[in-house]
Amino acid sequence: MLNVYYGKMQDVIYNTSVYFSNVFQKTWLDDEYVRKMIKSVDKSEVIGDYLIKSKALGMIAPTQLSGGVKTLILTYFKPDIIFNATTCGDNCARWFLDMAKKEDRTINLRHIMDFGDKDFEIHILNNDMFVHSMKELVLVAGDFL
Amino acid sequence: MxxxxxxxxxxxxxxxxxxxxxxxxxxxxxxxxxxxxxxxxxxxxxxxxxxxxxxxxxxxxxxxxxxxxxxxxxxxxxxxxxxxxxxxxxxxxxxxxxxxxxxxxxxxxxxxxxxxxxxxxxxxxxxxxxxxxxxxxxxxxxxxxxxxxLYDDGIITNKPDAVIVEDSNAGYEFFKAICQKEGIMCISAKGKTNVYKTVKDCECGIILVVADGAAFGSEMERAISLRKAKNLLFFLPESFEWLILKSGLIDGSEIQDVLAHPYDFIDSEKYFSWERFFTRLLTDCSKDTYLQYKKDRLNKHYLNKKEMKAIREAIDSTVDRDNWLHIGDGN
Incomplete structure (x- = not known):
């Protein structure tokens, strides 16, 4: 289940990029799921522990990944910490839904991320409500921003 | 700057x-x-x-x-x-x-x-x-x-069932008068921060939001998200005062020059948003004329046949040509 808290929140990692730089572990890039996320969002390919081949930037370090994919990786590996997912564009949305199918994840959103046209289940923590489509979500989320 | x-x-x-x-x-x-x-x-x-x-x-x-x-x-x-x-x-x-x-x-x-x-x-x-x-x-x-x-200022292709106007003052009074002629419900949101909730609570079929585009950026994301749940249109000129200035009703050769490239005239130190500049410009330029403008209450002369037609034409030139304001003759 994906839990979302909309609006400002205490005890959330706001600057996910800085946090990523300081907690990154090289084994993270060995994970096939992480490689898929990097390929999907950044259009980049993991070459080694500290090396990524980016279509736009050439060979880059993990710290040069996009803010969105850094937040996805952090959410994937650190389920007990809540991250500011407003650093993620809509092209990250399906990955949050997907990883939360296997194990609960909680994110903080300060914008209305578009989770797509297919049905889903999101638990909105602000009012303990469950929504199943963007149509339902937009009628609730804006109240908390 | x-x-x-x-x-x-x-x-x-x-x-x-x-x-x-x-x-x-x-x-x-x-x-x-x-x-x-x-x-x-x-x-x-x-x-x-x-x-x-x-x-x-x-x-x-x-x-x-x-x-x-x-x-x-x-x-x-x-x-x-x-x-x-x-x-x-x-x-x-x-x-x-x-x-x-x-x-x-x-x-x-x-x-x-x-x-x-x-x-x-x-x-x-x-x-x-x-x-x-x-x-x-x-x-x-x-x-x-x-x-x-990411956003445009307005494409209005269908006649709305309700018009929600951001403000509660002169702009609202003007659009309310137009809506009365067209038989459309007109609602004031009483401020831009209330637009989201007002749209959400409105049960009409097609809803048109009229707001001052010059300062509506922060509200736009959650307002436009409601398109997933509502049949929602937007008309977002710089401001109501900008529309009046654009209509040519107010004399002043400088006005059209200002509107053509406002960034050369609007000092960021003085005006936090362009909306405030246009209000000031209209207030100053209409002073001591029959169209003297006050934001808190619409001068009734703006509802005269000729003046209203001029402003409606300014609206027409801003949005899609097949917009609802063409319905009727504007009289």
């Missing part, structure tokens, strides 16, 4: 080319489009100059703002374009709004968060569009990035 500034930021792999027209520009959109890279290049240049390997072409200085000492740093920056990357929560604070209110700088802020303390325009919210141009001298294609606007 006033004016419109063309900016080109480049290194061997990327080039960003865009124009900054007003005091506040917002960058958002998908991840991995280069927003942070743009700010990073500006930071490298501002720290190291030409020895950074970054080239910046702009008529004013470009620099960045970050971290917990932002309040001290911002005081030192004058007549510059300041770039701020996402990840710094001070941008949504009242302190930041106060600091930039009378600032002679322009700000380019990368964030998806709606900054409710800042009156930015819907026209200055951009995404980044990337394209490549082949170069045989580089291992990787150079990426050329441009800004593209």
């Amino acid at each position: 006033r004016g419109s500034y063309s900016v080109v930021v480049s290194n061997n792999l990327m080039q960003f080319k865009f124009t900054v027209n007003r005091n506040i520009t917002i960058l958002r959109g998908d991840s991995a489009t280069g927003k942070s890279r743009l700010v990073e290049l500006v930071r490298e240049y501002s720290l190291n100059g030409n020895s950074s390997g970054v080239t910046i072409s702009c008529d004013v200085g470009c620099t960045t703002l970050a971290g917990i000492r932002w309040q001290n740093e911002i005081k030192e920056i004058k007549n510059s374009i300041i770039f701020i990357d996402e990840g710094f929560d001070f941008i949504s604070s009242e302190e930041f709004a106060r600091a930039i209110r009378n600032s002679d700088n322009y700000y380019v802020i990368a964030t998806r968060e709606s900054l409710f303390n800042l009156p930015y325009s819907i026209m200055e919210v951009y995404g980044l569009k990337n394209k490549t141009r082949k170069s045989k001298y580089q291992v990787y294609d150079r990426i050329y990035s441009e800004f593209y606007p």
